[in-house]
Amino acid sequence: MLNFPDFTLPTEGSLTKLVDGVYWLRMPLPFELNHINLYLIEDDDGWFIVDTGVAGKRTAKLWEQITQQLDKPICGVIVTHLHPDHIGQAGTLCEKWQVPLYMTGTEYYTARALRGGYQGASNTPDVEHYRSLGLDNSIIEKITQGGGGYSQIVDPIPVSFIRLHDGKTLSINKRNWQVMVGRGHSPEHACLYCEELNILLSGDHILPSISPNIGVYSTEPMANPLDDYLRTLVPFGELPAETLCCPAHGLPFTGIPHRANELISHHQEHLSELLSACKKPLTVLACLPVLFKRELVGNQLFFAVAECVSHLNYLLYQDKLERTSDENGVYHYKTAEREHKIN
Numbered sequence: 436m437l438n439f440p441d442f443t444l445p446t447e448g449s450l451t452k453l454v455d456g457v458y459w460l461r462m463p464l465p466f467e468l469n470h471i472n473l474y475l476i477e478d479d480d481g482w483f484i485v486d487t488g489v490a491g492k493r494t495a496k497l498w499e500q501i502t503q504q505l506d507k508p509i510c511g512v513i514v515t516h517l518h519p520d521h522i523g524q525a526g527t528l529c530e531k532w533q534v535p536l537y538m539t540g541t542e543y544y545t546a547r548a549l550r551g552g553y554q555g556a557s558n559t560p561d562v563e564h565y566r567s568l569g570l571d572n573s574i575i576e577k578i579t580q581g582g583g584g585y586s587q588i589v590d591p592i593p594v595s596f597i598r599l600h601d602g603k604t605l606s607i608n609k610r611n612w613q614v615m616v617g618r619g620h621s622p623e624h625a626c627l628y629c630e631e632l633n634i635l636l637s638g639d640h641i642l643p644s645i646s647p648n649i650g651v652y653s654t655e656p657m658a659n660p661l662d663d664y665l666r667t668l669v670p671f672g673e674l675p676a677e678t679l680c681c682p683a684h685g686l687p688f689t690g691i692p693h694r695a696n697e698l699i700s701h702h703q704e705h706l707s708e709l710l711s712a713c714k715k716p717l718t719v720l721a722c723l724p725v726l727f728k729r730e731l732v733g734n735q736l737f738f739a740v741a742e743c744v745s746h747l748n749y750l751l752y753q754d755k756l757e758r759t760s761d762e763n764g765v766y767h768y769k770t771a772e773r774e775h776k777i778n
Contacts, residue, residue: 436690436693437643437688437689437690437694438688438689438690438695439643439686439687439688439689440679440688440689441775442459442686442687443600444461444686445459445460445461446461446670447461447462447463447497448497448500448501449485449511450475450504451499452596453634453679453680453681453687454632454633454634455632456476456477456607456608456610456632457474457475457476457477457487457634457681457686458473458474458475458477459472459474459681459687460472460473460475460501461473461552462487462488462489462494462497462520463487463488463493463494464488464520464529465489466520466734467735468684469486470682471486471684472486472519472681472682472683472685473485473486473487473488473523474486474499474636474681475505476607476608476612476759477507477607477608478507478510478554478607478608479609480507480508480509481507481508481509481511481534481610482505482508482509482510483509483510483511483512483513483607484509484512484513484751485513485515485627485631485711486513486514486520486521486522486529486638486683486749487512487514487521487522487523487524487525487528488520488523489519489520489524489589490523490524490587490588490589490590491545491586491588492520494523494524495524495527497565498524498528498750504704505594505729508532508536509528509531509532509662510528510534511533511534511535511536511537512525512528512532512534512535512536513537513538513599513605513625513627514536514537514538514542514625514638515541515542515619515624515625515626515638515639515640515683516538516539516620516621516622516623516624516625516638516639517522517538517542517545517546517549517621517622518584518621518639519588519589520683521638521639521683522538522546522589522592522658522706523588523589523590524590525592525593525764526589526590526591526620527590527591527689529593530593533756534599535593535595535596535597535598536592536593536595536596537596537597537605538596538597538598538599538625538627539555539598539599539600539614539623539624540598540600540623541622541623542621542622542624542625543592543598543624543627543711545621545622546592546618547592549585549589550585550586550589550591550592552586553611557698558579558580560653561653562575562579562689562695563577563764564653564656565578565579565653566764566765567656567760567765567766568718568719568720568765568766569718569719569766570720570740571722571737573746574736576614578737579653579737580755590676599614599625599675600614600616601614601615601616602614605627609734610629610631610632611627611629611631612627612629612748613627613628613629613630614626614627615627615628615670615671616667617638617640617641617664617667617668617671618650618660618664618666618667618761619647619660619661619662619663619664619665619667620639620640620647620660620664622646624638624639624640625638626638626640626671628674628678633675633677633678633679634678634679634681634682635671635674635678635679635681635691636679636681636683637671637682637683637691638683639682639683640667640668640671641668641671641680641682641691641694641695642683642685643680643682643685643686643771644685645684645685646698646701647664648704648738648741648742649664649702649742649745650738650741650742650744650745651741651745651748652741653743654764656694656744657743658748659745659748659749659752660745661702661745661746661748661749662749663750664702665702668695668698668699668741669695671691671695672691672692672695674692674693676689676690676691676692676745677689678691680694687755687776702746704745705719705725705726705748706746706755707749708725708726709722709725709726709746709756709768710750710756710770711757711770712725713769713770714769714770716722716759716767716768716769717767717768717769718765718766718767718768719740719743719744719747719766719768720740722743722747722768723739723740724741726739726742726746727739744760747768749756750768751768753772754771755770755771756768756769756770756771757769757770757771
């Protein structure tokens with residue numbers, strides 16, 4: 436079971452103490468998911484920021500309010516992963532305080548690449564990927580125009596960083612914070628676990644009420660991120676049940692092993708539903724109602740397609756599905772003749 440301790444929900448510009456030396460704050464987001472939880476960890480001579488919110492004047496103003504309340508300067512910025520709500524303000528904060536950025540290598544270099552955009556390269560591979568999934572030309576044009584959406588909500592990223600990796604330990608205020616890497620939602624997502632304080636800063640890897648998006652995109656159309664996600668959930672499921680999990684969205688909770696099992700079961704159920712539905716050949720768009728029971732509009736459709744493909748790719752790699760193309764080059768997925776148990 437999950438338990439939600441009775442912490443005060445931080446209002447904009449305020450802080451809530453979670454444990455000794457760790458504070459929780461929130462920033463608004465211009466998305467359907469309208470907030471992000473950020474954290475501060477106190478060190479001997481300063482404060483580490485963990486995730487930053489999106490770029491923009493509103494977030495910058497809130498950071499001014501927060502830092503004015505602190506009794507020490509900022510001494511480092513830790514970013515769990517490359518998504519805009521986590522890295523958006525990192526460059527500005529690092530520049531303002533002249534402090535290092537801490538990230539895993541894959542996340543850092545991918546963020547730099549995304550912010551750089553196409554840089555003159557053709558978008559043909561992107562277009563062909565979405566055509567193969569059966570998307571309408573008007574939608575394809577919109578999502579492949581390369582309008583620099585990432586750079587609009589991510590400030591310039593520092594040109595140097597300190598690399599985090601799985602198992603690395605950060606010593607903060609004479610306590611050890613172990614980096615635990617989760618994959619799938621992003622390539623090399625860094626979570627921070629302090630055994631002494633019995634707390635995990637889980638970013639998006641483990642959320643209390645929703646599953647993080649596990650998607651396949653045009654950059655790597657044959658990726659298998661769902662396999663990465665399910666495999667890297669396992670070590671988190673071995674953490675003590677009383678560990679306080681502090682996610683990027685939702686409320687802090689205890690019961691990480693239970694939640695890890697719930698997330699695994701959620702995806703296993705989706706995989707089983709797809710196998711059953713694909714006894715007759717289906718396109719990706721025809722598979723969407725199997726996984727999503729609501730109307731999908733705007734960006735919801737984009738992320739839902741990516742999530743659906745991640746499940747289909749997982750089944751392809753396990754030889755549970757077969758994939759063919761029709762005369763228009765659109766993929767169709769059909770359950771393989773031999774029945775297999777999903778691993």
